[in-house]
Amino acid sequence: MLLSQQKPLEEILRSLEGELKVFILGCSGCAEASGTGGKAQVLEMKGKLEGAGKKITGHTVVDFLCQKALIQSRLRGKAREVKEADSLLVLTCGVGVQAVAAVSGKITHPGCNTLSLGGMRGEWQGSERCQECGDCVLDYTGGICPLTACSKSLLNGACGGTTKEGKCEVDAEMECGWKLIYERLEKQGKLDKLRQMYDAKDHSKMIPPKGLRLSDRWALEQGK
């Protein structure tokens, strides 16, 4: 199970700057269990964003946002509302946000940070992975995680070793993650996002909060 925590509203509103119309997605898997992206939280977020002057073109909750086939079939029925939106706000873990961004092709904002439960990471069919870093940066990277798509987990662009064919210098079998990020942002007209510079990742955010280490969910992940 992936644990998520909603980002502060100010951060979400900052990510939506310049965008009026928003479509909200939630997940009734891990995000609902985390109390961050179930139906109740989606409706709550709708109210907050409307209060901040945004127009919500629609919203939906998908059983598992890490499953691209489920996202595809649900968004098909919401095609008009999704098309009308300037962007999507996704209330779930980093895997779900990446899956939505890949399926929709639209500008996709993470509404949550994914935290570690200290146990095994889930396995799912798609290629998207999340390191549960506790401070999701997908807003700046076109919905592709630099920590997992880049062999060196670089946060500020490519290492310079990308091959002419666009492959990673560490693993010739894989596409350079930063090439994919660049292409995604270019397609979205959002290359300016690359101006954001990051300090080294704060690894203390990857440590499960103390309260969580006393919870049943923590014990379950640890197999205790």
Ligand code: SF4
């Ligand atoms: S930036 Fe990557 S590792 Fe961190 S929460 Fe987002 S998807 Fe997960």
Ligand code: SF4
């Ligand atoms: S070639 Fe690309 S994916 Fe590989 S380490 Fe360098 S930036 Fe990361």
